[in-house]
Amino acid sequence: MIYFDNNATTKIDERVLKDMWPFLSDNYANAASTHALGRSVSAAITDARETIARSIACRPGELVFCSGATEALNIAIKGAAFGAVDGRNKIITVATEHKAVLDTCAYLEQVGFEIVYLPVDQYGVVSIRELQKALDEQTIAVCVMLVNNETGTVQPLAEIVRQSRAKGALIICDASQAFGKLPVDVKELDVDMLVLSAHKFHGPKGAGVLYLKNGVVLSPTSHGGGQESGLRSGTLNVPQIIGMARACELAVSELDANSTYVRNLRDLLERELLRIPGTRLNGHPLLRSNNVVNISFTGIDANVLIAALPELAVSNGSACTAAVFEPSHVLTAMGISKEEAYASIRFSLSKFNTVEEVEAVLSLLTHYLSRIT
Numbered sequence: 001m002i003y004f005d006n007n008a009t010t011k012i013d014e015r016v017l018k019d020m021w022p023f024l025s026d027n028y029a030n031a032a033s034t035h036a037l038g039r040s041v042s043a044a045i046t047d048a049r050e051t052i053a054r055s056i057a058c059r060p061g062e063l064v065f066c067s068g069a070t071e072a073l074n075i076a077i078k079g080a081a082f083g084a085v086d087g088r089n090k091i092i093t094v095a096t097e098h099k100a101v102l103d104t105c106a107y108l109e110q111v112g113f114e115i116v117y118l119p120v121d122q123y124g125v126v127s128i129r130e131l132q133k134a135l136d137e138q139t140i141a142v143c144v145m146l147v148n149n150e151t152g153t154v155q156p157l158a159e160i161v162r163q164s165r166a167k168g169a170l171i172i173c174d175a176s177q178a179f180g181k182l183p184v185d186v187k188e189l190d191v192d193m194l195v196l197s198a199h200k201f202h203g204p205k206g207a208g209v210l211y212l213k214n215g216v217v218l219s220p221t222s223h224g225g226g227q228e229s230g231l232r233s234g235t236l237n238v239p240q241i242i243g244m245a246r247a248c249e250l251a252v253s254e255l256d257a258n259s260t261y262v263r264n265l266r267d268l269l270e271r272e273l274l275r276i277p278g279t280r281l282n283g284h285p286l287l288r289s290n291n292v293v294n295i296s297f298t299g300i301d302a303n304v305l306i307a308a309l310p311e312l313a314v315s316n317g318s319a320c321t322a323a324v325f326e327p328s329h330v331l332t333a334m335g336i337s338k339e340e341a342y343a344s345i346r347f348s349l350s351k352f353n354t355v356e357e358v359e360a361v362l363s364l365l366t367h368y369l370s371r372i373t
């Protein structure tokens, strides 16, 4: 199996697993317990919090541990909406955001908030002009991803932040697909909230974190034991948090080496794929994360290709919703036709891929295409 689906999820790093193991076995105490075993687990959580804070340049107290990016985005967006003051009632987001954002916004729309979905250009870059038009003193927050999960397109966050600040709006950034690929420094990005998901950078599934800038007040969306400053009640998932911290540390310390390595592999794959007649790149040619290439292959059905090549793990330009295949909302928002979206494949690489795998994928694809045309 050649795994080129690293934007869906990544293989856990052995070093991460090793750090998690004691907390899945002997160190099983609740981090909130006051006995000795509980205190030792709590100390490990404190270390993990400090490690994660260092890796995005914030303070440990500015982190809220939760189950992943979906939950973090729900806490952030709904928390900002329900905690809004001064009669603000508008959330601005982008048509190409992840469903974790779009569906949360759709829910808020149903309960009376105004939601603006900004359009993007042919490369998936958000329209700053439309942002300027939408922003006003009613805006609670602007929610935008740093890197798109389907195309890798990087949004012009600095300009978005500049415009949003001028109207007093909060900035929520989904950095799930950016961390481990680009430097992510919350002070430099100047955002109010930022979301990470551990399984996107060789950490465990079911672990995520919300950075919440000191002083920003959210209304809690779930209630219970009051953990995580009352924003995410529930017993801390200790092994996953320990694993996430190790994965963060590795992602930052190995960022330069991994980005260069993965970029070279991706560039080789991209160059060769684009030599195939009838192929087209989806996403920005330059402002793109180093590990993704999304390509339309004229005349193919990506689902059929994926089924025909069981030795290859990639994603297609469609999403299965209620057992119906819909063309990707990201690609169609970029003006790509339904047919081309169905004919699109996302290849997303990681540090665990090799040149031999890239060559094998190219050979599998050219063989498949010569058979069907």
Ligand SMILES: Cc1ncc(COP(=O)(O)O)c(C=O)c1O
Pocket: 007, 008, 067, 068, 069, 070, 071, 098, 100, 145, 147, 148, 149, 174, 176, 177, 197, 198, 208
């Ligand atoms: C950009 C983006 N945001 C949010 C999510 C949701 O992440 P999680 O699986 O941690 O809930 C994903 C994962 O697919 C993603 O790619």
